[in-house]
Amino acid sequence: EAGVTQFPSHSVIEKGQTVTLRCDPISGHDNLYWYRRVMGKEIKFLLHFVKESKQDESGMPNNRFLAERTGGTYSTLKVQPAELEDSGVYFCASSQLEDSQETQYFGPGTRLLVL
Amino acid sequence: GENVEQHPSTLSVQEGDSAVIKCTYSDSASNYFPWYKQELGKGPQLIIDIRSNVGEKKDQRIAVTLNKTAKHFSLHITETQPEDSAVYFCAASMNSGYALNFGKGTSLLVTP
Numbered sequence: 001e002a003g004v005t006q007f008p009s010h011s012v013i014e015k016g017q018t019v020t021l022r023c024d025p026i027s028g029h030d031n032l033y034w035y036r037r038v039m040g041k042e043i044k045f046l047l048h049f050v051k052e053s054k055q056d057e058s059g060m061p062n063n064r065f066l067a068e069r070t071g072g073t074y075s076t077l078k079v080q081p082a083e084l085e086d087s088g089v090y091f092c093a094s095s096q097l098e099d100s101q102e103t104q105y106f107g108p109g110t111r112l113l114v115l
Numbered sequence: 116g117e118n119v120e121q122h123p124s125t126l127s128v129q130e131g132d133s134a135v136i137k138c139t140y141s142d143s144a145s146n147y148f149p150w151y152k153q154e155l156g157k158g159p160q161l162i163i164d165i166r167s168n169v170g171e172k173k174d175q176r177i178a179v180t181l182n183k184t185a186k187h188f189s190l191h192i193t194e195t196q197p198e199d200s201a202v203y204f205c206a207a208s209m210n211s212g213y214a215l216n217f218g219k220g221t222s223l224l225v226t227p
Contacts, residue, residue: 097211108157
């Protein structure tokens with residue numbers, strides 16, 4: 001079974017540009033999470049989808065970030081316009097509830113560098 | 116919100132020795148505590164987890180202990196091997212279907 005995949009693996013853009021990250025969860029997983037790790041800091045939660053609905057977006061830093069999950073399959077995270085402080089590694093995780101318990105499986109991440 | 120503290124930030128041990136990483140959390144409502152291992156260029160991989168109705172859990176060379184009263188939990192790796200070298204993250208969560216709150220990570224180096 002394929003794991004969580006993310007594209008691109010790396011992205012280098014200039015301040016003010018737009019970048020779109022994509023996450024493909026494990027097939028059949030209803031839950032999809034976005035996290036971010038800024039250099040030297042902890043991995044921080046951004047938002048959580050259940051199928052196509054945003055369950056919790058309390059971690060989104062500001063309105064320059066837009067996440068979508070049309071059709072409840074893959075998800076995109078768009079940063080527009082990008083700022084220097086947006087640099088970091090963006091992780092996606094997916095899970096499926098079984099007997100009221102879940103395990104979040106992480107993708108390899110997208111390393112974003114804003115110059 | 117939940118605050119997870121993790122120590123140490125770096126840990127170097129000799130092959131065959133044990134390694135212990137400790138985490139504390141602030142929200143007494145947290146009841147799920149996973150540990151992830153991240154190798155270079157890869158995403159975090161779950162290695163073991165524990166829920167609040169259990170005090171200890173073991174899987175081969177890896178064990179996790181939980182003290183809910185003191186709000187701390189620890190990862191124990193015995194008989195360490197060079198391939199255990201990685202960054203380890205602890206996390207806490209209220210329940211299934213909620214965001215994970217991570218510690219800052221521990222970079223473990225196992226030297227032959």
